[in-house]
Amino acid sequence: MKKLDISVIPGDGIGKEVVPEALRVLDTIAKVHGGLTLNYTHYPWSSEYYVEHGKMMPDNGLDLLSQSDAIFLGAVGDPSLVKDHISLGGLLLKIRREFEQVINIRPAKQIKGIVSPLTNPRDFDIMIVRENSEGEYSSSGGRVHHGIDEIVVQNSIFTKKAVSRVMEYAFELARKRNGHLTSATKSNGIVHSMPFWDDVLAEVSQNYKDIPTKSEHIDALSAFFITKPHTLDVVVASNLFGDILSDIGAAIMGSIGIAPAGNINLNGKYPSMFEPVHGSAPDIYGKGIANPVGQIWTAKMMLDHFDEMEMGTVLLHAIEQTLQSGIKTPDIGGNSNTTEVTDAIIAKIEELA
Numbered sequence: 001m002k003k004l005d006i007s008v009i010p011g012d013g014i015g016k017e018v019v020p021e022a023l024r025v026l027d028t029i030a031k032v033h034g035g036l037t038l039n040y041t042h043y044p045w046s047s048e049y050y051v052e053h054g055k056m057m058p059d060n061g062l063d064l065l066s067q068s069d070a071i072f073l074g075a076v077g078d079p080s081l082v083k084d085h086i087s088l089g090g091l092l093l094k095i096r097r098e099f100e101q102v103i104n105i106r107p108a109k110q111i112k113g114i115v116s117p118l119t120n121p122r123d124f125d126i127m128i129v130r131e132n133s134e135g136e137y138s139s140s141g142g143r144v145h146h147g148i149d150e151i152v153v154q155n156s157i158f159t160k161k162a163v164s165r166v167m168e169y170a171f172e173l174a175r176k177r178n179g180h181l182t183s184a185t186k187s188n189g190i191v192h193s194m195p196f197w198d199d200v201l202a203e204v205s206q207n208y209k210d211i212p213t214k215s216e217h218i219d220a221l222s223a224f225f226i227t228k229p230h231t232l233d234v235v236v237a238s239n240l241f242g243d244i245l246s247d248i249g250a251a252i253m254g255s256i257g258i259a260p261a262g263n264i265n266l267n268g269k270y271p272s273m274f275e276p277v278h279g280s281a282p283d284i285y286g287k288g289i290a291n292p293v294g295q296i297w298t299a300k301m302m303l304d305h306f307d308e309m310e311m312g313t314v315l316l317h318a319i320e321q322t323l324q325s326g327i328k329t330p331d332i333g334g335n336s337n338t339t340e341v342t343d344a345i346i347a348k349i350e351e352l353a
């Protein structure tokens, strides 16, 4: 019997709606599998927790999480209670950074049963590999003076270690997929970090001469996601560029509500964390119409991470067949609610397994 200890953090907004639904799906997977036990430890860390305790998680929060095999998170952020940079910085980004989850993998591909808003999407299948530890997301900088004299500095940090690491990961993935690599740059406008990014790409690519590689400026590449996504395969990007590209990737799939993600720890010292690309969606929270597919597909990525590929495949088929049968939430043109979609996916798993 394989046992996995999962820390569960629903977080804020629709995270609290979709995480319990994805856990019901995971329980069904464990049941039909027979040899897999999933043990959950729930943590209520969120913006509400902050209002009560003055922090997003307790001081021993990371110690508690470090005891699990993986973290399953919903979304963080409730700007009506806590400023976003405080809430995300104190929980989501803190875990990514402290647990050295240095890579964020975010697939954007067509799945059955969802119509892309593109008129001719041509069966695209992209894997965004986002640098997840540094870059534009840095606490280096500050604000000084007041009024018209106020000055702010926000530094970007790019290290050889992290940039070569994310590129190696992306090249390896491209090789595994028999694919090719596109690097997101902006070396025409950002004159230190992005030429450095390009130089590291050139250096690392020496070990991957079998992988066709090119570089595109982020502005042009963003447009290519819309105009010719089928020409892209693995896309490697800095923290901010990867963040933006993954929302575009989600949009061309049909909805941000379906896009999954994995924050991967590569050195084995800490757990990896699985959470969908979307946020807490305050505009629809409480209506029961959040699309659970992003969170459920994220659960598939977590199963894949633990080499339960077969279960992941069953799960993806169950998602696709449910959507194809027309059971879907309003964001993708349906009129079912969160629970109805989840119930249908669970029934499909039981049928397929």
Ligand SMILES: NC(=O)c1ccc[n+]([C@@H]2O[C@H](COP(=O)([O-])OP(=O)(O)OC[C@H]3O[C@@H](n4cnc5c(N)ncnc54)[C@H](O)[C@@H]3O)[C@@H](O)[C@H]2O)c1
Residues within 6 Å of the ligand: 014, 074, 075, 076, 077, 078, 079, 084, 088, 092, 256, 257, 258, 275, 276, 277, 278, 279, 280, 281, 282, 283, 284, 289, 290, 291, 292, 294, 331
């Ligand atoms: N990883 C994360 O935890 C994460 C990611 C993005 C944003 N956030 C936070 O979430 C809050 C809201 O941010 P935002 O509005 O920029 O982005 P968002 O992803 O929460 O929402 C953007 C739009 O997509 C819709 N949407 C998102 N998920 C959906 C789902 N599952 N089903 C149906 N529709 C869905 C929302 O209703 C909204 O119209 C902010 O506090 C932000 O900082 C957190």
Ligand SMILES: O=C(O)C[C@@H](O)C(=O)O
Residues within 6 Å of the ligand: 088, 243, 277
């Ligand atoms: O990384 C971020 O900026 C938070 C959120 O937008 C995300 O994509 O996870």
Ligand SMILES: [K+]
Residues within 6 Å of the ligand: 073, 074, 075, 076, 275, 276, 277, 278, 279
């Ligand atoms: K999320």
Ligand SMILES: [Mn+2]
Residues within 6 Å of the ligand: 243, 244, 247, 277
């Ligand atoms: Mn984002």
